[in-house]
Amino acid sequence: MTAVLSIQSHVAYGHVGNSSAVFPLQRLGIEVWPIHTVQFSNHTGYGEWTGRVYDGQSIEELVEGIAARGVLPRCDAVLSGYLGSADIGHAVVGTVAKVRAANPDALYACDPVIGDVGRGVFVRPGIEEFMREVAVPAADVVTPNHFELDLLAGQTTRTLAEVKDAAAAVQALGPRVVVTTSLDAEDTPADSIDLLASEGGRHWRVRTPKLGVSVNGAGDAIAALFLAHWLRTRSAGEALGAAAASVFGLLARTEAAGSREILLVDAQEEFVAPSRSFAVDEV
Template sequence: MNLMSIQSHVAYGHVGNSSAVFPLQRLGVEVWPIHTVQFSNHTGYGAWRGQVFDAGGIGQIIEGISDGGWLGACDGVLSGYMGSAEIGAAILDAVARVRAANPAADYCCDPVIGDVGRGVFVRPGIPEFMRDAAVPAADVLTPNQFELELLSGIAVATHADAGRACDLLHARGPKVVLVTSLHGAETPADSLDLLASGPDGRFLLRTPRLDISLNGAGDAIAALFFLHLKRSGSTAAALSAAGSAIFGLLKRTHDAGSRELLLVAAQEEFVRPSHVFTPQAI
């Protein structure tokens, strides 16, 4: 399988492509990474150096892949943080070109906008671009709870609320929606809920909550869920595989007291998770 991943990249640490590419490779995927930025480290450290690439750079890379005659071998496109609406438009153009070359290719959009407690942290225009352009173009969407609420216009306090929000998003394009974090009244304080909604049903996965908050975990779970969905065709199976792997990764990272995801040290979790969690149909 060949997947194109269009995201940010850091030399030190793991966010964007630095978080998504290796787990996919470890599971046997040929990944074609296209970087939207290249920084020394993620911006959570407060200081960094590097370069933001313009939208034209993405187009040039796609053009080169097309010139080589390889676009038709791409099975899907994954995108994450978009630095501007112009970069977003270039990503959607890349998706359109891949689909034209391979109609079976899918697009997985991680609609990075903000988070509970932090609010919107992307540039002006990005939330609107996600809502009006990226969501309708996506086959698979992987919002967190904050992004689910913003994109659907529904306040999510219960699993039923989350289901209604997913239905609204389904009606606008995405066949499958993975909600990567739910903190509603039905979720115990010591647990974390993930919800996946697809044509084969709606499923809830509950894992223990770890006292850890790290950059890059969302990028990794979006990549893993997309891959397992492509391979299995099952929303429940993809949720179990991705959720179990990410829990194992986070537990290893938590136990080590690391500020960065231990992607390499914990790589066996992607292949054979230490704890396998079974989703429940809801």
């Protein structure tokens, strides 16, 4: 059975970080070992929350405890998302090295959370540089949004050709696969949103209708779902199509319900049998 070590934030109510990534992976038959970087009552978009932030040492201690069970050789991938500090980031990258020492075939999928269009950079000082200089070079797969792709590549992209060049620049840092989410290029219709997967000099695009829903945690689900399907197929295009279909179905169900939280449990069939599929075009 495939096993993934997922190191992310966690909320008791709602679905962001590990509480958005773990269940879809499990629903697809993957064993998940979650380690939480924070544990909050709810995501911070509500304006108030309770809970605490953990540090790098606490992550390292948990990894040591897992390693003591002798199971790291069975770990197929490490998945990381939002990093609250560079200290936590170094603990994550150190964990990747430890897992790869036990299983040289293990992969690292990094969702380089830095910021977004309209919000700008929203992580603490030093995280952007850590992502570019340490985490992304260590990763096999990265899943930036369009805003983060530009930051990592050090350029502003508007056309599809520019986006492809930026993806190649990020790949030159180390990752084999770059998945650009929330892509809005010049040729993206106003009523649509694109996703682009880049691997081995080839690029695949999936275009889905733009929904009116705006919820936290969708990016965490996309990263997890893409990783799950890429582990299974080793095809960036196929993995992109499967992940895009599932996330669209999840968000469409959430929009129809008027929910502020993604309906991760209610829409769980979308992970294994999406109600709608979309063309995967090589561009």
